[in-house]
Amino acid sequence: MEIHIGNRVAEVELVSKEDNKVVLTIDGKTFEADVVMAENGTCNILMDGRSSNAQLIRRENGKNYKVNTHYSSFNVEIVDSQAKYLRMRKKGEEEQNDCITSPMPGKVVKIPVTVGQEMKAGDTAIVIEAMKMQSNYKVSSDCRIKEILVQEGDNITGDINNIRTDCIIFRTDCIMEEKNNAYATFEERDRIASLGGGVEKIEKQHESGKMTARERIEMLLDKGTFVELDKLMVHRCTNYGMDKNKIPGDGIVSGYGKIDGRQVFVYAYDFTVYGGSLSASNAKKIVKVQQLALKNGAPIIALNDSGGARIQEGIESLSGYADIFYQNTMASGVIPQISAILGPCAGGACYSPALTDFIFMVKEKSHMFVTGPDVVKTVIHEEVSKEELGGAMTHSSKSGVTHFMCNTEEELLMSIRELLSFLPQNNMDETKKQNCTDEVNREDATLDTIVPADPNVPYDMKDIIERVVDDSYFFEVMPNFAKNIIIGFARLAGRSVGIVANQPAYLAGVLDIDASDKASRFIRFCDCFNIPLITFEDVPGFLPGYTQENNGIIRHGAKIVYAFAEATVPKLTVITRKAYGGAYIVMNSKQTGADVNFAYPSAEIAVMGADGAINILFRKADAETKAKELEAYKEKFATPYQAAELGFIDEIIYPRQTRKRLIQALEMTENKMQTNPPKKHGNMPL
Numbered sequence: 001m002e003i004h005i006g007n008r009v010a011e012v013e014l015v016s017k018e019d020n021k022v023v024l025t026i027d028g029k030t031f032e033a034d035v036v037m038a039e040n041g042t043c044n045i046l047m048d049g050r051s052s053n054a055q056l057i058r059r060e061n062g063k064n065y066k067v068n069t070h071y072s073s074f075n076v077e078i079v080d081s082q083a084k085y086l087r088m089r090k091k092g093e094e095e096q097n098d099c100i101t102s103p104m105p106g107k108v109v110k111i112p113v114t115v116g117q118e119m120k121a122g123d124t125a126i127v128i129e130a131m132k133m134q135s136n137y138k139v140s141s142d143c144r145i146k147e148i149l150v151q152e153g154d155n156i157t158g159d160i161n162n163i164r165t166d167c168i169i170f171r172t173d174c175i176m177e178e179k180n181n182a183y184a185t186f187e188e189r190d191r192i193a194s195l196g197g198g199v200e201k202i203e204k205q206h207e208s209g210k211m212t213a214r215e216r217i218e219m220l221l222d223k224g225t226f227v228e229l230d231k232l233m234v235h236r237c238t239n240y241g242m243d244k245n246k247i248p249g250d251g252i253v254s255g256y257g258k259i260d261g262r263q264v265f266v267y268a269y270d271f272t273v274y275g276g277s278l279s280a281s282n283a284k285k286i287v288k289v290q291q292l293a294l295k296n297g298a299p300i301i302a303l304n305d306s307g308g309a310r311i312q313e314g315i316e317s318l319s320g321y322a323d324i325f326y327q328n329t330m331a332s333g334v335i336p337q338i339s340a341i342l343g344p345c346a347g348g349a350c351y352s353p354a355l356t357d358f359i360f361m362v363k364e365k366s367h368m369f370v371t372g373p374d375v376v377k378t379v380i381h382e383e384v385s386k387e388e389l390g391g392a393m394t395h396s397s398k399s400g401v402t403h404f405m406c407n408t409e410e411e412l413l414m415s416i417r418e419l420l421s422f423l424p425q426n427n428m429d430e431t432k433k434q435n436c437t438d439e440v441n442r443e444d445a446t447l448d449t450i451v452p453a454d455p456n457v458p459y460d461m462k463d464i465i466e467r468v469v470d471d472s473y474f475f476e477v478m479p480n481f482a483k484n485i486i487i488g489f490a491r492l493a494g495r496s497v498g499i500v501a502n503q504p505a506y507l508a509g510v511l512d513i514d515a516s517d518k519a520s521r522f523i524r525f526c527d528c529f530n531i532p533l534i535t536f537e538d539v540p541g542f543l544p545g546y547t548q549e550n551n552g553i554i555r556h557g558a559k560i561v562y563a564f565a566e567a568t569v570p571k572l573t574v575i576t577r578k579a580y581g582g583a584y585i586v587m588n589s590k591q592t593g594a595d596v597n598f599a600y601p602s603a604e605i606a607v608m609g610a611d612g613a614i615n616i617l618f619r620k621a622d623a624e625t626k627a628k629e630l631e632a633y634k635e636k637f638a639t640p641y642q643a644a645e646l647g648f649i650d651e652i653i654y655p656r657q658t659r660k661r662l663i664q665a666l667e668m669t670e671n672k673m674q675t676n677p678p679k680k681h682g683n684m685p686l
């Protein structure tokens with residue numbers, strides 16, 4: 001069941017239903033509503049403004065609710081909705097699940113028909129009262145009433161332009177088949193195309209817990225904004241009798257629409273058509289929207305659910321993939337590219353998502369692998385489940401392929417919307433500044449006590465980040481991979497920023513191969529799309545040891561310094577505690593081009609930790625001398641003062657003032673003008 005909150009759809013569970021009262025949980029929060037919910041029905045909540053993770057604060061009169069989202073309050077109105085149907089059947093024909101929507105919202109005042117009644121085209125099936133006027137609603141062709149599910153007195157919603165389950169008033173196959181009528185022919189062809197692989201395949205898709213391509217797009221985009229392209233395109237394959245089975249749309253639903261009022265392009269693999277496999281024709285559809293997105297400077301979102309190359313087409317399908325990969329590469333760094341994996345994504349098909357900026361997966365429902373478990377078993381005699389090989393958990397925590405793991409498709413689609421709110425439309429655009437209700441000069445005294453006095457005691461860097469950014473809202477990216485570094489988006493004074501932070505609570509915040517990869521790609525993304533970078537630093541150094549060295553910590557670690565040094569967006573750093581050695585340099589140091597570098601009084605900016613230094617300098621000294629020299633070293637080097645004296649940091653700040661200082665620095669750097677030397681492109685270590 002779904003609830004629409006503004007343009008977003010929240011996860012809703014019906015807890016109990018008693019007469020007209022229902023208890024629902026929305027995104028895990030419970031509240032009561034006065035709505036009549038039909039089985040499998042939907043309940044719309046209309047809401048002014050954007051939102052997520054709605055939380056009920058209090059219920060006001062009637063059907064109005066006060067809901068808290070992102071620390072802002074919105075008024076919510078629950079609109080009565082009932083997914084009820086009059087089920088009808090065309091005379092002499094098999095039942096189909098076509099639907100006719102109510103022409104307008106209103107109240108059913110009369111149903112002058114009974115089950116089994118034969119109808120002629122033009123006979124009245126229902127009388128609806130709307131705007132104090134009663135209208136007869138007539139059937140458009142001969143049919144027989146199969147089932148009546150609405151009652152007189154029921155309220156129905158209506159949306160003639162946009163078929164939604166909550167405005168269907170009856171299901172029937174009584175579509176007019178007037179062969180000479182151009183409109184009827186078009187309507188019929190359009191109707192068939194809308195069904196993709198057909199009702200049975202759609203049911204199978206639903207049974208496997210997945211939405212259809214159209215349902216996904218509908219949920220992702222602002223209501224009623226989707227414009228579909230190439231809906232009637234078909235394949236041209238003649239192998240294996242394929243010429244006798246052409247399905248309009250050919251397994252891709254593509255086009256454009258809006259998210260939070262901003263233009264986006266989208267394509268979705270339709271698993272109900274040949275398992276969403278890629279054909280030469282549907283690859284052309286994808287390339288068309290990719291080119292449109294690039295030409296018109298708007299993000300593109302791919303919803304993957306596919307069995308890979310359409311086997312019947314041979315290498316024509318492979319060629320289609322190549323065209324898609326080429327467009328992915330051309331668009332990289334020009335427009336944001338987002339991939340959702342909502343089912344299988346196997347073989348070379350994985351490389352389109354891999355070429356995009358962000359990948360989203362659904363727990364237990366989506367799988368990505370270059371070679372599936374069966375082939376793995378045959379070729380290298382290794383037995384591995386598809387979940388272990390390429391499930392969302394594997395890719396979000398071990399391989400680092402995916403950036404977001406979501407519990408449900410709905411959550412995934414809403415997270416894409418959320419992500420886009422932090423991004424500009426393209427590399428020439430600025431991010432959209434949001435209204436900021438969080439006081440820009442807000443001080444937080446707790447910040448003065450978060451960093452422990454003992455340098456060996458861990459703390460959670462997210463406690464600092466969340467206290468500094470607008471409304472404590474931090475949209476973390478790759479939260480399960482390389483947890484020793486934190487990346488994600490937040491806002492400061494309403495402006496999007498990218499955050500890169502060491503995490504002392506995990507592996508002491510050390511930099512290793514995975515952390516280097518995670519951070520550097522994120523830094524480059526932010527730089528591509530004009531998003532200022534803020535670094536929170538507490539790093540004891542690079543992880544030493546055989547494994548790291550043998551796997552190339554040198555070339556991987558070099559990526560971070562490359563990415564930071566190359567970035568021309570405003571770059572700010574806050575050193576909260578340790579900033580040792582090479583790790584100090586690579587974490588957005590002043591010398592590699594940072595614009596403003598702050599340090600807390602607790603900062604220790606030194607060539608290396610005190611113990612290691614004294615063990616080298618006073619290797620042969622007795623214990624007493626070593627202890628004395630250790631204290632002297634700490635006093636001299638384990639502070640921010642040497643760095644402040646040399647101008648390596650700009651200011652030592654009170655932690656409680658971090659928010660204010662960062663906002664001031666962001667304002668100061670707002671019109672930063674910096675370009676790197678002209679070049680074809682750099683050669684970043686990999």
Ligand code: HXC
Binds near residue numbers: 306309310347
């Ligand atoms: C044509 C395909 C297909 C494909 C699935 N179907 N994959 N048709 N080409 N690649 C069809 C099935 O025949 C079936 O048709 C329908 O889609 C649904 O498939 P099922 O197997 O019934 O569904 P399910 O059990 O959910 O399994 C889904 C699946 C499985 C895991 C994706 O179908 C599968 O393993 N398919 C093959 C995957 C694969 O090896 N692809 C690699 C192709 S080569 P009916 O009519 O029975 O409903 C490749 C190289 C690309 O991709 C390189 C690019 C650079």
